Amino acid sequence: MRQIRYKLAFASFSIITFLLVGCSSKIMKSPISYSKENTLETKVDSVMKLMTLEEKVGQLNQYNGFWEITGPTPKEGQAAKKYEDLKKGLVGSMLNVKGVKDVRALQKIAVEQTRLGIPLIFGFDVIHGYKTISPIPLAEAASWDLEAIKKSAEIAAEEASSVGLNWTFAPMIDISRDARWGRVMEGAGEDTYLGSKIAVARIQGFQGDLKSNKNILACAKHFAGYAFAEAGRDYNTVDVSESTLQNTIFPPFKAAVDAGVKTFMNSFNELNGIPATGNSYLQRQVLKGDWKFDGFVVSDWGSINEMIPHGYAKDSKQAAEIALNAGSDMDMESSAYVDHLVALVKEGKVKESLIDDAAKRILKVKFELGLFDDPYRYCDETREKETIGSPAIQEGVLDMARKSIVLLKNENELLPLKKSGQKIALIGALANDKTSPLGSWRIAADDNTAVSVLEGLQAYKGNQLSFAKGADVAVGRTQFIWETKINMTDKTGFEEAIAVAKNADVVIMVLGEHGLQSGEGRSRADIGLPGVQQELLEEIYKVNSNIVLVLNNGRPLAIPWAAKNIPAIVEAWQLGTQSGNAIAQVLYGDYNPSGKLPMTFPRNIGQVPLYYNAKSTGRPIMNEPDSVFWTHYIDEKNTPLYPFGFGLSYAKFEYSDLKLSSNTFAKDGKIEVSINVKNSGKVAGKEVVQLYIRDLIGSITRPVKELKGFEMIELKPNETKKVVFSIDEKTIQYFTANSRWEAEAGDFKVFIGGNSEKTMEADFQFIN
Ligand code: BGC
Numbered sequence: 058m059r060q061i062r063y064k065l066a067f068a069s070f071s072i073i074t075f076l077l078v079g080c081s082s083k084i085m086k087s088p089i090s091y092s093k094e095n096t097l098e099t100k101v102d103s104v105m106k107l108m109t110l111e112e113k114v115g116q117l118n119q120y121n122g123f124w125e126i127t128g129p130t131p132k133e134g135q136a137a138k139k140y141e142d143l144k145k146g147l148v149g150s151m152l153n154v155k156g157v158k159d160v161r162a163l164q165k166i167a168v169e170q171t172r173l174g175i176p177l178i179f180g181f182d183v184i185h186g187y188k189t190i191s192p193i194p195l196a197e198a199a200s201w202d203l204e205a206i207k208k209s210a211e212i213a214a215e216e217a218s219s220v221g222l223n224w225t226f227a228p229m230i231d232i233s234r235d236a237r238w239g240r241v242m243e244g245a246g247e248d249t250y251l252g253s254k255i256a257v258a259r260i261q262g263f264q265g266d267l268k269s270n271k272n273i274l275a276c277a278k279h280f281a282g283y284a285f286a287e288a289g290r291d292y293n294t295v296d297v298s299e300s301t302l303q304n305t306i307f308p309p310f311k312a313a314v315d316a317g318v319k320t321f322m323n324s325f326n327e328l329n330g331i332p333a334t335g336n337s338y339l340q341r342q343v344l345k346g347d348w349k350f351d352g353f354v355v356s357d358w359g360s361i362n363e364m365i366p367h368g369y370a371k372d373s374k375q376a377a378e379i380a381l382n383a384g385s386d387m388d389m390e391s392s393a394y395v396d397h398l399v400a401l402v403k404e405g406k407v408k409e410s411l412i413d414d415a416a417k418r419i420l421k422v423k424f425e426l427g428l429f430d431d432p433y434r435y436c437d438e439t440r441e442k443e444t445i446g447s448p449a450i451q452e453g454v455l456d457m458a459r460k461s462i463v464l465l466k467n468e469n470e471l472l473p474l475k476k477s478g479q480k481i482a483l484i485g486a487l488a489n490d491k492t493s494p495l496g497s498w499r500i501a502a503d504d505n506t507a508v509s510v511l512e513g514l515q516a517y518k519g520n521q522l523s524f525a526k527g528a529d530v531a532v533g534r535t536q537f538i539w540e541t542k543i544n545m546t547d548k549t550g551f552e553e554a555i556a557v558a559k560n561a562d563v564v565i566m567v568l569g570e571h572g573l574q575s576g577e578g579r580s581r582a583d584i585g586l587p588g589v590q591q592e593l594l595e596e597i598y599k600v601n602s603n604i605v606l607v608l609n610n611g612r613p614l615a616i617p618w619a620a621k622n623i624p625a626i627v628e629a630w631q632l633g634t635q636s637g638n639a640i641a642q643v644l645y646g647d648y649n650p651s652g653k654l655p656m657t658f659p660r661n662i663g664q665v666p667l668y669y670n671a672k673s674t675g676r677p678i679m680n681e682p683d684s685v686f687w688t689h690y691i692d693e694k695n696t697p698l699y700p701f702g703f704g705l706s707y708a709k710f711e712y713s714d715l716k717l718s719s720n721t722f723a724k725d726g727k728i729e730v731s732i733n734v735k736n737s738g739k740v741a742g743k744e745v746v747q748l749y750i751r752d753l754i755g756s757i758t759r760p761v762k763e764l765k766g767f768e769m770i771e772l773k774p775n776e777t778k779k780v781v782f783s784i785d786e787k788t789i790q791y792f793t794a795n796s797r798w799e800a801e802a803g804d805f806k807v808f809i810g811g812n813s814e815k816t817m818e819a820d821f822q823f824i825n
Pocket of ligand 1 (some may be wrong): 182225278357358577
């Protein structure tokens with residue numbers, strides 16, 4: 058029986074290769090040579106013509122890797138069903154398959170054993186690297202270095218594609234303002250302008266032009282509103298205004314479409330009471346309609362069936378009907394499409410034309426990936442071996458890691474460290490942790506593969522280095538968060554750490570979050586230093602206050618005591634495989650830090666969500682500072698601990714001479730704004746010069762400041778550079794009360810500085 062099916066498949070595959078007129082000889086020799094006249098559409102149509110309804114629905118089905126692929130075939134349960142579906146041509150894509158051997162084995166089934174031999178797409182969460190891990194995306198965003206971020210995505214694509222993958226579920230481009238939400242680590246922070254630029258850089262890095270098999274499909278996710286989960290609790294209800302949706306949440310997604318992203322992922326949350334997966338306003342009207350997105354939309358994991366507990370669908374069949382009609386093209390791991398869509402078409406509940414549209418979108422992308430030319434074009438064991446963790450990839454992630462570090466405080470120039478003659482105490486379990494810096498999105502990375510801070514510092518031999526753990530951050534098996542417990546009680550290591558600190562010239566404390574404390578499903582209600590670390594910090598401070606605090610974390614932390622008392626603070630996030638080397642190079646001044654915070658650091662969890670581009674309100678702070686009746690807390694300041702855009706350098710930058718080419722401009726005109734930046738420090742350094750505006754009166758109230766441009770400059774000691782920005786109609790446009798993007802006439806302020814708080818300012822007017 059199997060033999061016959063195989064033969065049939067082979068016969069039909071000959072037909073398809075014959076008809077496709079675009080297939081090279083790798084699969085089999087086609088009698089017809091490649092014809093350039095065939096457009097993507099005609100190629101897709103030629104396949105569509107051969108397909109049954111069942112096979113079209115099959116293209117919309119994505120399964121998670123489900124059995125020991127090169128072992129015996131599964132005989133029962135879900136795995137057996139998936140295996141059977143695969144052989145029947147009822148699977149369009151797989152996710153979480155690791156390595157060329159497994160990818161090839163599955164692709165072989167799709168190509169050789171199904172009736173039409175349509176190849177699969179292989180997706181994976183390459184969030185910040187595949188096996189060699191780069192900094193978490195929030196950290197990369199802190200670099201404000203678009204070229205470096207693009208390069209980092211390119212490197213990740215190179216490694217991932219070498220193991221047979223051709224699709225990453227990244228970048229996450231949700232603008233996130235709530236530090237409690239665990240997934241802030243996966244995005245570019247709180248600002249729409251910066252987030253849009255980074256979205257484009259990452260998409261370009263992953264995808265290139267897709268001609269090379271070193272590039273992979275990108276996926277703009279999660280569409281839309283996911284980061285606005287109430288109370289920062291993952292998967293929670295979202296309730297946002299039209300203005301926030303249009304002005305804050307949508308722009309990075311629109312930028313992603315304009316940059317040619319091939320796929321979108323919808324989100325788990327509801328929007329206006331309708332789950333995003335079943336939301337045709339989002340997927341059909343905005344994305345595929347207004348924005349003309351011509352790739353395909355994949356559901357989030359199981360999100361089609363999640364419409365049942367949402368209270369929006371009564372069962373999986375109705376969920377499939379709603380999702381498909383609303384424009385979700387591919388079903389990730391719900392089985393709802395493959396189980397029900399054929400019947401739904403027959404019952405007239407889903408139009409076949411909509412199935413056709415979804416299948417065509419997916420086939421088109423398969424053609425663009427070159428899979429019909431060669432389904433194994435990502436499967437090369439030699440390349441896999443040579444690429445994984447290659448020196449060039451390691452150098453690339455190290456470069457990105459250095460650029461992601463933010464210097465938050467440096468009193469009395471405690472940093473950089475002297476290279477000799479110093480007794481250095483290194484304290485904190487995270488300093489000797491080779492797994493935590495890899496973060497939680499490290500599906501393919503091996504434990505214990507990051508360079509620890511201890512190892513990084515050991516490479517500098519001039520000083521005497523002593524290490525004491527002080528206290529564990531997490532206890533238990535730390536592979537999975539549910540098996541990990543934060544150490545709330547064990548202080549037995551304090552004594553040793555105190556003794557080591559007493560005897561040192563400088564104490565370096567590496568404290569913060571365990572790598573599994575941020576990421577999906579890892580919201581926190583308390584964003585201080587976890588466990589007993591705050592106490593450890595205070596105990597060490599009592600015996601030696603000459604402390605450099607190195608933070609490891611996947612979100613902004615509320616650390617008011619440290620900010621007040623500790624002389625030097627370095628934000629080192631989770632920096633990936635080369636973490637310890639990058640940190641050591643910054644601490645020793647071999648790399649001068651230039652990162653700037655992409656998210657506000659609050660003083661207190663009670664202030665969250667706290668973001669720089671907030672509204673003034675009717676009772677802003679300056680009106681009646683001595684009264685109760687203005688917007689404030691009675692027990693905490695309104696201001697952040699560290700504002701958006703903040704970050705120091707070992708150089709010193711002075712801003713002067715803010716000048717406008719004119720104070721007014723009209724339609725089609727522009728103003729040039731210039732400023733001089735001088736390095737008055739002793740070493741060369743890089744500074745991110747930031748441009749903000751404020752629209753004083755709007756048809757919808759406007760934020761007190763909005764980032765509208767930035768430029769990274771490098772200055773030698775005593776050097777001055779003039780930085781010029783241009784302001785035109787596009788700069789001041791927003792989604793107004795007229796429900797369209799436009800510039801409104803009126804008065805504006807422009808601000809330039811090295812962070813969102815400390816700026817020089819001037820006024821200008823736009824005349825319509
Ligand atoms: C996440 C997505 C991810 C998907 C596949 C979901 O739980 O929300 O971001 O791409 O799983 O792993």
